[in-house]
Amino acid sequence: MKNRLxxxxxxxxxxxxxxxxRLEVSRQSVIAIETGRYDPSLPLAFKIAELFDLAIEEVxxxxxxxx
Amino acid sequence: MKNRLxxxxxxxxxxxxxxxxRLEVSRQSVIAIETGRYDPSLPLAFKIAELFDLAIEEVxxxxxxxx
DNA sequence: TAGCCATGTAAAGGTACCTTCACATTGATG
DNA sequence: CATCAATGTGAAGGTACCTTTACATGGCTA
Numbered sequence: 001m002k003n004r005l006x007x008x009x010x011x012x013x014x015x016x017x018x019x020x021x022r023l024e025v026s027r028q029s030v031i032a033i034e035t036g037r038y039d040p041s042l043p044l045a046f047k048i049a050e051l052f053d054l055a056i057e058e059v060x061x062x063x064x065x066x067x
Numbered sequence: 068m069k070n071r072l073x074x075x076x077x078x079x080x081x082x083x084x085x086x087x088x089r090l091e092v093s094r095q096s097v098i099a100i101e102t103g104r105y106d107p108s109l110p111l112a113f114k115i116a117e118l119f120d121l122a123i124e125e126v127x128x129x130x131x132x133x134x
Numbered sequence: 135t136a137g138c139c140a141t142g143t144a145a146a147g148g149t150a151c152c153t154t155c156a157c158a159t160t161g162a163t164g
Numbered sequence: 165c166a167t168c169a170a171t172g173t174g175a176a177g178g179t180a181c182c183t184t185t186a187c188a189t190g191g192c193t194a
Contacts, residue, residue: 001110015169015171016170016172017169017170025152025153026153026154027171028152028154029151029152029153031172031173035172038151038152039109039110039150039151040109040151041108041109041151041152041180041181042106042107042112042123043068043106044151044152045109045112045123046129046130046131047130047131055123056109056112056122056123057122057123060109060113062113062117063110063113063114064113064114064117082140082141083140083141083142084139084140092182092183093182094141095182095183095184096182098141098142098143099181099182105181105182106180107182108151108181108182111181111182
């Protein structure tokens, strides 16, 4: 499942450590999500979307809509 | 994490089996989500929202916004 | 009453998510 | 060159998600 986390983070000039701290998760979780190793849980997806002031659908691409 | 799955399903007159088949998951998964035993994965949350033609935020309540 | 449908609990197995620790690579700066 | 920040991989442990199977309950109906 694709996501825009890496570019959203970059837009704000945040490091992975910065983002992990804001989300209150480990840096490994940030890496795993950014690199597509796995999807976040739904609660974490909410937290991510709220951090960037976006809808979940604006951060993550629905599996049914991936090219 | 709260959700409106049970009432959305009831509005359409679907049984848990009906819903499980439409979502292509087991009935146990439907029960677990409806009864709040656990949250769906993000891909399943997308599928649920799309089935009801709603945004994820309209089906599930953000943990940060629960009473 | 007997049978069916809908809902629910329980348990066990597999995979996904999240953690911590360790180590490697790259690029910028002293 | 030495060091530090940032990013990444790998492994191991715990919990969450999803599955299948089995069984229990309540409501409806023949």
